[in-house]
Amino acid sequence: MFYGYTGTILRVNLTNGKISKEALDKKMAEDFVGGRGLASRLLCEEIDPQIEALSPENPLIFGTGPLTGTGAPATARYVVVCKAPLTGTIACSNSGGFFGPEIKFAGYDALIIEGESPEPVYLWIKDERVEIRPARVLWGKFPSETESSLQKLTHPSAKIACIGPGGEKLSLMSGIVNDNYRIAARSGVGALMGKKKLKAIAVRGTGGINLADTEEFWKASMDMHAKITGDPVSFGSFRAYGTTSLVNLINEMGAYPTRNFKSDTFEGAANTSGEAIAEEILERNRACFACPISCTRVTEVKKGPYKGRGEGPEYESTWALGALCGVSNLEAVAKANYLCGDYGIDTISTGATIACAMELFESGALTEKEIGFPLNFGDEAAMVRAVEMIGEREGFGDILADGSYRLAERYGHPELFMGAKKLEMSAYSPRVFQGMALQYATSNRGACHVRGNTVAAELYGVPRYMPPEVLEQKEEMVRRPFQNSTAFVDSSGICLFTKFAITHREICALLTPATGIDFNFDRSIVQGDRIWNLERMFNLRAGFTAADDKLPARVSEPSPDGPRAGSRAILQNHLQTYYQLRGWDTEGRPTPSKLEELGLEDWWNVCREHD
Amino acid sequence: MFVESMINITVKLSIDLRCYRPSLKINESMSIAVPDDTTLLELLTNILQIPAHAVAIPIVNGEKCKLEQSLKKDDQVAFWPPMGGG
Numbered sequence: 001m002f003y004g005y006t007g008t009i010l011r012v013n014l015t016n017g018k019i020s021k022e023a024l025d026k027k028m029a030e031d032f033v034g035g036r037g038l039a040s041r042l043l044c045e046e047i048d049p050q051i052e053a054l055s056p057e058n059p060l061i062f063g064t065g066p067l068t069g070t071g072a073p074a075t076a077r078y079v080v081v082c083k084a085p086l087t088g089t090i091a092c093s094n095s096g097g098f099f100g101p102e103i104k105f106a107g108y109d110a111l112i113i114e115g116e117s118p119e120p121v122y123l124w125i126k127d128e129r130v131e132i133r134p135a136r137v138l139w140g141k142f143p144s145e146t147e148s149s150l151q152k153l154t155h156p157s158a159k160i161a162c163i164g165p166g167g168e169k170l171s172l173m174s175g176i177v178n179d180n181y182r183i184a185a186r187s188g189v190g191a192l193m194g195k196k197k198l199k200a201i202a203v204r205g206t207g208g209i210n211l212a213d214t215e216e217f218w219k220a221s222m223d224m225h226a227k228i229t230g231d232p233v234s235f236g237s238f239r240a241y242g243t244t245s246l247v248n249l250i251n252e253m254g255a256y257p258t259r260n261f262k263s264d265t266f267e268g269a270a271n272t273s274g275e276a277i278a279e280e281i282l283e284r285n286r287a288c289f290a291c292p293i294s295c296t297r298v299t300e301v302k303k304g305p306y307k308g309r310g311e312g313p314e315y316e317s318t319w320a321l322g323a324l325c326g327v328s329n330l331e332a333v334a335k336a337n338y339l340c341g342d343y344g345i346d347t348i349s350t351g352a353t354i355a356c357a358m359e360l361f362e363s364g365a366l367t368e369k370e371i372g373f374p375l376n377f378g379d380e381a382a383m384v385r386a387v388e389m390i391g392e393r394e395g396f397g398d399i400l401a402d403g404s405y406r407l408a409e410r411y412g413h414p415e416l417f418m419g420a421k422k423l424e425m426s427a428y429s430p431r432v433f434q435g436m437a438l439q440y441a442t443s444n445r446g447a448c449h450v451r452g453n454t455v456a457a458e459l460y461g462v463p464r465y466m467p468p469e470v471l472e473q474k475e476e477m478v479r480r481p482f483q484n485s486t487a488f489v490d491s492s493g494i495c496l497f498t499k500f501a502i503t504h505r506e507i508c509a510l511l512t513p514a515t516g517i518d519f520n521f522d523r524s525i526v527q528g529d530r531i532w533n534l535e536r537m538f539n540l541r542a543g544f545t546a547a548d549d550k551l552p553a554r555v556s557e558p559s560p561d562g563p564r565a566g567s568r569a570i571l572q573n574h575l576q577t578y579y580q581l582r583g584w585d586t587e588g589r590p591t592p593s594k595l596e597e598l599g600l601e602d603w604w605n606v607c608r609e610h611d
Numbered sequence: 612m613f614v615e616s617m618i619n620i621t622v623k624l625s626i627d628l629r630c631y632r633p634s635l636k637i638n639e640s641m642s643i644a645v646p647d648d649t650t651l652l653e654l655l656t657n658i659l660q661i662p663a664h665a666v667a668i669p670i671v672n673g674e675k676c677k678l679e680q681s682l683k684k685d686d687q688v689a690f691w692p693p694m695g696g697g
């Protein structure tokens with residue numbers, strides 16, 4: 001009998017139409033928690049990491065956490081795990097909304113989708129009944145139309161995850177959109193769904209989730225609710241302005257990367273800030289399943305060339321489509337953000353790729369003839385046009401649709417790719433936040449902020465303040481309270497944005513009565529470490545080495561202007577200290593004793609192969 | 612006679628703190644003259660009359676500071692409430 005977990009994994013093979021159900025391995029659940037950890041462990045069982053990412057051998061795994069759908073605060077999350085089409089690393093993209101909980105209500109901890117269908121299909125899951133159905137009529141549709149059509153075809157309350165035209169056309173920046181506007185965005189997971197010709201998954205679940213100790217669970221849940229609603233961040237600036245509350249602050253610190261990371265201060269930040277969104281386009285807040293924070297913004301541009309409606313832009317989106325492209329027109333940024341939602345493409349990679357193209361254009365490496373129009377920094381109309389072309393893979397958009405790493409390489413300027421392991425960096429300058437520099441370089445899915453957002457410590461003081469420029473002890477800070485901790489939180493099913501109000505202790509206080517398994521603080525630290533190391537081993541086996549733990553040369557050069565002029569990312573000596581703290585050798589490989597300590601010794605041979 | 616010299620600084624208020632100077636535009640700074648040994652805490656409580664507990668992140672010239680810090684000529688001060696996100 002399982003509690004918290006449903007105990008069942010659904011396996012669907014799109015090549016032969018076979019649908020089967022498997023029991024969850026309890027030991028595996030205890031070791032890898034759920035969500036990101038469990039789905040990554042399942043992936044390692046399914047494939048050799050050396051396979052081609054866009055191939056029928058690469059499964060798409062949708063995972064939920066033991067807390068997903070339980071109704072405790074912010075228990076909304078699901079993850080998508082596979083070998084990443086954009087990067088070739090392990091991918092784990094995460095999203096909220098209502099889709100994840102619905103998978104649990106239908107009776108599944110995870111869905112493993114394997115093979116490839118010859119024709120467009122969608123998956124219809126109504127509790128234990130599962131069908132693969134034709135989706136020709138849905139192909140080409142935006143997520144909003146897909147969702148309303150599917151709710152007519154299946155059940156009015158069905159929850160939908162789907163790809164947009166970006167995923168259908170295998171854009172390596174495409175994600176998977178659920179509940180209309182939420183998106184598991186990064187690493188190109190949408191392209192794999194498109195390759196499988198799987199337009200959507202519709203789920204209707206009518207079951208509940210068994211809890212091991214209901215009374216204790218709801219006590220812990222009430223306690224967490226009180227902490228969140230009593231917290232000045234979660235229930236203050238973050239609720240009032242969402243993630244974009246940070247725009248002016250990060251810019252004030254001279255840490256807001258601008259024009260493809262040429263500088264760290266943007267003169268137009270105020271126009272595209274959270275305050276401007278609230279004054280000009282905000283309609284109301286929206287919450288994910290059971291979330292008291294409701295950080296999501298429903299917005300509308302009512303008239304003019306950039307008319308549109310949707311969710312966001314979030315902090316990273318307003319930055320990538322704004323400052324990074326030198327664009328300070330909020331309506332244009334909002335429109336580009338809506339278009340990314342319609343096409344189902346990642347706003348960060350999309351903005352970063354356009355910014356890279358702008359620099360290539362201004363430096364003469366790319367011509368107007370190739371693009372079809374001039375693409376200068378600050379040209380908002382050209383930026384919006386480029387987003388559309390990426391979504392449609394139209395004209396030059398066909399080249400842009402595969403991200404900035406491939407773009408910069410193709411035009412002979414690999415140094416203009418601003419990321420690590422083929423994934424573009426996000427909106428915190430690594431020249432200023434030394435913790436983020438190390439995090440971007442070592443993150444298992446490439447340069448990403450949500451694998452260990454050290455800005456919490458380097459600015460807000462959570463869990464404790466460490467000034468951004470300080471180097472001492474940053475390796476340990478990146479490793480444990482950020483990377484390992486985030487791996488654990490992402491595996492539980494609870495939203496990472498609760499972290500300002502709560503710690504692992506509160507999450508464990510929910511997990512134990514939910515599952516009947518003893519979760520505690522010390523074990524959670526080991527679980528996070530285990531998940532991180534598993535992901536690292538996947539990447540090593542896929543061919544990555546210590547040489548890939550690096551940042552673009554540009555951010556090691558001094559920041560040219562702004563309040564932090566002269567600051568630069570310093571990585572060199574820190575990597576070795578970081579490897580050592582992780583129990584890795586000088587080549588960044590987990591040592592046999594480290595793997596044994598974490599129960600990952602089956603991976604020894606992978607280490608040896610690289611000797 | 613001992614005369615305190617005055618220095619000019621600029622101040623920005625963000626997010627909820629904007630309610631203390633509603634006429635300021637988003638991210639607009641106001642210039643004010645203060646005695647040259649004024650601390651950030653004095654600036655907040657005595658001059659701007661904003662309760663110190665409303666401010667979690669004081670930034671001077673791009674760096675997060677303690678409220679005990681004294682102001683210098685041409686300092687660019689920005690106050691933020693408790694913040695998080697990302």
Ligand code: SF4
Pocket residue numbers: 074075076096097286287288289291292293294295296495496497498
């Ligand atoms: S904090 Fe925001 S993203 Fe997280 S569950 Fe709540 S509404 Fe969703």
